Amino acid sequence: MAYILSVCGYKDSGKTSLCKKLAEMLHEEFGLDVGYIKHCHDSVLSADDTDSGAIARLGIDALLWGTDGIRLETMGNSFSLQDIEKKFFPTKDVVIVEGAKSLLLPKIWVGQGPPSHDIKGIYAIYEGPDDLFPKLPHFRAGEERPLAEWILQRMGKIGERVLVYMGDKKVGLNEFVMDFIAGTVRGMLGSLKGIEDRGEEIAVIIKKQKKPRIS
Numbered sequence: 647m648a649y650i651l652s653v654c655g656y657k658d659s660g661k662t663s664l665c666k667k668l669a670e671m672l673h674e675e676f677g678l679d680v681g682y683i684k685h686c687h688d689s690v691l692s693a694d695d696t697d698s699g700a701i702a703r704l705g706i707d708a709l710l711w712g713t714d715g716i717r718l719e720t721m722g723n724s725f726s727l728q729d730i731e732k733k734f735f736p737t738k739d740v741v742i743v744e745g746a747k748s749l750l751l752p753k754i755w756v757g758q759g760p761p762s763h764d765i766k767g768i769y770a771i772y773e774g775p776d777d778l779f780p781k782l783p784h785f786r787a788g789e790e791r792p793l794a795e796w797i798l799q800r801m802g803k804i805g806e807r808v809l810v811y812m813g814d815k816k817v818g819l820n821e822f823v824m825d826f827i828a829g830t831v832r833g834m835l836g837s838l839k840g841i842e843d844r845g846e847e848i849a850v851i852i853k854k855q856k857k858p859r860i861s
Contacts, residue, residue: 648681649801652751653772654765659757660787664772665744667790668797672740675698675791676798681735683727685745689718691732722803727751736816737809740801745787752800755779 653665665682670731672678692699697710702719710717710837718734727749735741743751747761753768760778761768771784772793808824810817821828831848835841 648741650727650731650741650743650751651797651800652743652749652753652767652846654745654747655756656759659759660773661744661756663744664756664790668794669742671790671794672797673767676794677774678739679729681738681741683743683746684745685749686717691721714838729787740797743800761825769800788799 653661653668669680669682669790671733673680690707691702692730695701698719700816702721705721708719710719726736727743727746731738731741745754746767751767753765753805754770755765755768755774755778756772758773759773760775768779769782769795771778773787774784776784783796785796790835808819808827810819810827831850857858
């Protein structure tokens with residue numbers, strides 16, 4: 647299950663810029679698999695008179711596949727964050743949600759404006775006044791790396807390095823087992839002729855074993 651946090655604040659406070667910096671740093675420098683959600687109160691599906699919009703409004707998932715990537719459109723107004731994480735980000739280490747002030751999530755509050763009293767879960771301040779929650783850690787522009795490291799401390803680990811599934815069920819692994827599997831697989835592959843381990847991602851699939859027929 648991903649570690650989910652919110653980056654929230656008022657309009658033009660710098661939320662998007664911070665989300666981008668954190669996502670890039672957590673992915674590029676710390677090797678985490680990162681997801682990003684922008685929570686807004688606007689309509690997001692394509693218009694009714696478009697092919698994808700018309701199909702999505704039938705309750706059918708519509709995927710736009712273009713030269714620069716893909717975009718999935720799913721109709722509904724009762725999604726929970728857990729539904730979204732399970733369907734779209736099942737293997738992510740961390741998911742950054744921009745906005746979502748009303749959701750019960752750990753939050754980084756961005757900007758000078760103080761939050762309203764009904765916003766719960768703020769655990770860090772970015773570019774805020776010194777007297778805003780003075781007991782919480784404060785970070786300034788240029789301190790995105792310390793903030794990313796602080797997030798990693800809250801996570802309690804540096805992401806899952808090994809993923810194992812039995813069928814469609816994810817198997818929970820502790821640090822020792824992850825190290826054992828990764829070391830064994832990389833060691834065996836590295837001993838093969840013509841194989842050089844450059845630290846790249848490795849995928850191993852063990853196909854279903856058929857039971858022998860007994861005559």
